[in-house]
Amino acid sequence: xxxxxxxxxxxxxxxxxxxxxxxxxxxxxxxxxxxxxxxxxxxxxxxxxxxxxxxxxxxxxxxxxxxxxxxxxxxxxxxxxxxxxxxxxxxxxxxxxxxxxxxxxxxxxxxxxxxxxxxxxxxxxxxxxxxxxxxxxxxxxxxxxxxxxxxxxxxxxxxxxxxxxxxxxxxxxxxxxxxxxxxxxxxxxxxxxxxxxxxxxxxxxxxxxxxxxxxxxxxxxxx
Amino acid sequence: xxxxxxxxxxxxxxxxxxxxxxxxxxxxxxxxxxxxxxxxxxxxxxxxxxxxxxxxxxxxxxxxxxxxxxxxxxxxxxxxxxxxxxxxxxxxxxxxxxxxxxxxxxxxxxxxxxxxxxxxxxxxxxxxxxxxxxxxxxxxxxxxxxxxxxxxxxxxxxxxxxxxxxxxxxxxxxxxxxxxxxxxxxxxxxxxxxxxxxxxxxxxxxxxxxxx
Numbered sequence: 001x002x003x004x005x006x007x008x009x010x011x012x013x014x015x016x017x018x019x020x021x022x023x024x025x026x027x028x029x030x031x032x033x034x035x036x037x038x039x040x041x042x043x044x045x046x047x048x049x050x051x052x053x054x055x056x057x058x059x060x061x062x063x064x065x066x067x068x069x070x071x072x073x074x075x076x077x078x079x080x081x082x083x084x085x086x087x088x089x090x091x092x093x094x095x096x097x098x099x100x101x102x103x104x105x106x107x108x109x110x111x112x113x114x115x116x117x118x119x120x121x122x123x124x125x126x127x128x129x130x131x132x133x134x135x136x137x138x139x140x141x142x143x144x145x146x147x148x149x150x151x152x153x154x155x156x157x158x159x160x161x162x163x164x165x166x167x168x169x170x171x172x173x174x175x176x177x178x179x180x181x182x183x184x185x186x187x188x189x190x191x192x193x194x195x196x197x198x199x200x201x202x203x204x205x206x207x208x209x210x211x212x213x214x215x216x217x218x219x220x221x222x223x
Numbered sequence: 224x225x226x227x228x229x230x231x232x233x234x235x236x237x238x239x240x241x242x243x244x245x246x247x248x249x250x251x252x253x254x255x256x257x258x259x260x261x262x263x264x265x266x267x268x269x270x271x272x273x274x275x276x277x278x279x280x281x282x283x284x285x286x287x288x289x290x291x292x293x294x295x296x297x298x299x300x301x302x303x304x305x306x307x308x309x310x311x312x313x314x315x316x317x318x319x320x321x322x323x324x325x326x327x328x329x330x331x332x333x334x335x336x337x338x339x340x341x342x343x344x345x346x347x348x349x350x351x352x353x354x355x356x357x358x359x360x361x362x363x364x365x366x367x368x369x370x371x372x373x374x375x376x377x378x379x380x381x382x383x384x385x386x387x388x389x390x391x392x393x394x395x396x397x398x399x400x401x402x403x404x405x406x407x408x409x410x411x412x413x414x415x416x417x418x419x420x421x422x423x424x425x426x427x428x429x430x431x432x433x434x435x
Contacts, residue, residue, distance in 0.1 A: 011312075088326060
């Protein structure tokens with residue numbers, strides 16, 4: 001079972017590394033959106049600081065949302081998804097492998113460039129470290145919840161809008177607590193509560209989202 | 224080992240077949256016959272447990288397929304219309320990826336031998352996107368051969384195959400039957416099997432017939 005997880009993870013990473021231009025898309029989107037804001041508004045340190053948590057978190061969320069399609073689309077189109085469903089291994093383990101690969105390829109790069117963008121928005125050092133922690137806890141949840149939405153819409157051509165409608169409401173708690181953590185950190189207050197909440201969401205999503213995704217995939221295939 | 228019990232399949236409000244029953248024992252070959260759009264692919268997907276039937280059951284050694292996926296899927300291999308081949312993976316990696324989903328660890332040598340058998344010798348390191356559609360289908364033949372499955376469910380396995388490819392598929396089915404395995408397949412090409420086989424007719428308003 002662990003072998004199946006590992007092999008599928010490696011397969012997805014290998015496929016992505018052979019298709020690098022696609023890999024860079026969410027990252028470039030993230031950097032571009034955040035770096036356009038100072039150009040559009042007064043670029044004073046106070047103004048930038050005030051909106052930095054929200055801008056960075058919203059951009060990260062949209063970058064993940066745009067990349068979700070990649071999660072199952074290719075496998076659905078070429079029939080590999082059927083083979084995954086016909087695996088003797090539990091489908092939720094395979095789903096977890098695919099989501100892990102998705103996070104390593106989209107979420108993790110966002111977490112890594114986030115400090116740079118934090119500096120760009122003149123965030124203080126404390127807030128930058130909280131930003132990294134909140135994204136580190138939050139982006140895997142975005143991938144996990146996104147997988148449920150993608151598995152329901154993968155059979156729909158141009159299901160992008162539908163996917164956003166399904167997934168965005170579920171993303172909102174993550175957005176609120178993630179951005180709020182950075183905001184509170186700037187005021188020098190404790191962010192333990194926000195980060196704990198994000199960690200709880202992550203634990204919940206890791207245990208439940210793969211199950212829901214597996215069921216949704218079976219429903220999609222059965223039509 | 225496989226029992227199909229009074230299946231009914233409806234697609235887009237159209238009845239494809241109903242009350243379809245047949246059984247498949249060890250070392251048996253069954254061809255599903257019928258015109259385009261009569262539900263052959265749907266039937267095979269129901270047999271695989273991918274699609275849900277309107278009513279009826281598919282049992283594997285007396286147990287429902289849905290309730291017994293682990294055991295059933297370890298003993299069943301399905302190939303459908305879609306090629307399941309990744310253009311960015313090499314031929315060898317493609318076969319390995321397919322085998323990995325079944326948790327089979329097979330040495331490179333064995334995979335290379337299977338590829339040679341299907342006429343893809345020296346193609347091991349060629350990326351999938353450089354292959355013709357017939358060659359992609361041949362990768363699937365190598366996969367089926369290596370899958371160590373008792374039951375083969377093959378949906379139009381001859382698509383895009385050339386004359387040698389068709390002969391190869393026929394020989395593989397006969398060899399599989401002789402080794403005690405069973406095959407359910409559909410095809411619109413003439414398949415000349417040098418072994419005993421049955422056929423199941425799907426027609427309008429479904430009557431399941433059996434004959435040699």
